[in-house]
Amino acid sequence: MERIPPWPGRAGRSYPSSYGRSGEEELFAALDLGTNNCRLMVAAQTTGGFRVVDSYSRMVKLGEGLHHTGRLAGPAMERTLDALRICAERVGRRPLKAIRAVATEACRRAENGADFLRRAKAETGFDISIISGREEAGLAVESCASLIHSSRFGAPRNRALLFDIGGGSTEIAWVRVDPFRQTRDLIGYLSLPVGVITLSEQFGHVSPHDPASYAHMVAYTKQALHEFEAIHRIGPEIRRQQTRLIGTSGTVTTLASLVLGLPRYARAAVDGTQLPSVSARKAVRMLHEMGRAGIEAHPCIGPDRATFVLPGCAIFEAIHDMWPIEDIIVADRGLRDGMVLRMIRKAGPTPRHYHRPSVLGPIPFQHSIQATGS
Template sequence: MDHTPPWAGRPGRTHLSSYNRSYDDELFAALDLGTNNCRLMVAAQTAGGFRVVDSYSRMVKLGEGLHHTGMLGEPAMERTLDALRACADRVGRRQLRDIRAVATEACRRAGNGSKFLERVRAETGFNINIISGREEACLAVESCANLIHNPRFGVPRNRALLFDIGGGSTEIAWVRVDPFRQTQELIGYLSLPIGVITLSEQFGPKSSYDLGCYAEMVAHTKQALHDFENVHRIGPEIRRKQTRFIGTSGTVTTLASLVLGLPRYVRAAVDGSQLPSVSARRAVRMLHELGPEGVEAHPCIGPDRSTFVLPGCAIFEAIHDMWPIEDIIVADRGLRDGMVLRMIRKATPAPRRYQRPPVLGPIPFQQSIQATGS
């Protein structure tokens, strides 16, 4: 069995700097290498969960061209290695209690995904594990646990439907909720090989602005959801108003920022907000009206993300067409948050039974804005 740690140290460099920490500090690092982005979080354990000490995110488009070739391209791998070197430098400045590094759909699907990660280990020191779609869904649920149980969103529900729209895949998690015990259990998941990069490449980068082609994107995605609905019968639970709907992705956070009318993206305003579906649909129409240049110029989007916004909206609309819940709880969090919470739980003595899940320290949920729009 391979016992190589998630970060063995940047080759040729001292592993730890002169960073001083108090005895009580407990630092954890989580690295998420996705199809579109490379993200690192370093967090300190707190009494209520954790606070972010350092955070890094770069769009690397590792999965660029993967839909057509089945392989990771050399320019994409070089971009990604450059970002991972920056992550290694940041990790090297900290003394960590634990670290976890994972890769998702691009490396799962690419014929050279495992070979690339061997190269990553040799050049950066990161030992990155490819996780399954189920594990990805579980981590997303873990990161959103306190939203699932938060009484701010109304009476308790016994089900939650969570979606995470990524670059190369979309994860759907169907969750059983016990409001009394404040626990949640994954009872079904779907990992669709449809993400913002793959959909954009399949239909063409500019095609999402054509309403006819956009409708095809929605229909294509929706068709892939039918079997999951037939197995789990989510629709009846929705009609009985027993389901909370949680979106954790750049797509849904962008829609929330548009509805809120933010002059620039503010995570504290978006994460934990409640987005009425009618307002979200209206924001999608607004993006169509803005056109490519308007979307690129929008301060909450920018040129790097503009190509992928409407493909993400098509995935969102397909999900909402299938499961038309009135309000979406917006989560600007993901795998890194879930990994940090797991590491903290592993490092901490078992809590008392029925203890509420920890609250993420830096986010003032009680004061988050209701995304009602106009």
């Protein structure tokens, strides 16, 4: 893994830290620029993990139109730069030990992805690196390590299958687990170029609320999984009851919130729950019955995410059709969590020192924290 530099920011304007430094906590920041969302997390190292100090998420739809043009569109890039400026201001107010920023499928696929990231660095100070599908899967596994090994979910298993349904791709990780040493190794991964944005654009001429069209989405996605199954023979491990299934995505957390009957989304109520597959399937049927208006009005979804809910469910059902594990462990955690854990491990028990970041202004606007499960 490459060296993780301290946050350099941009010269010319600095902010005093608004974070209380009692206890000399070491802070780490992680930024995940995805196809659909821009997410930031600032966390303080604790014994055995970390505590979230600040969290920000905005739906920017960076990959909007990418399926048809192969390029990032102007309005999408402007929305994303607006969100990155807000993120730059937030990290610029804190003394960070280290920061890492990554971009995923949209920038991997787009002809102008690297050009956009150079512009983002010039305008916001973030040095964003495009990571491979393998590293994306590895970070997802890192973020869910405690769930993979948790005794709360029954007897130990020697395999874990993790899926992360994103905006532009779906990452699947097949993991060998040693429950006694509490270790895990990535046996294989699949970066499937099917996400909630790409699927909705690819099938844009049909309505996912139409049963036949929805079934077509499921079949299309499932077909892309056959080769991975043929290589790794996951089915026999499932039949021997040796596999845990872990889902980390807005789709899975939404299904869990519906099953739990939450009046509004609450990460604490969802993360780390065990969702029976029968209940998850019923929640999908519930979404179909709601229709577009009902999905938009639901407090755990809202109008911004309504377009992508059923395409996400189609991907989920394809995965579960292929690998029908009885229960799904739900994880409201992702690349940011994995990056923070890696930075903490890399930092080790070193003497505490701080780098005061700075950002170039003026920042034209501010937004309140939006910590979401999407």
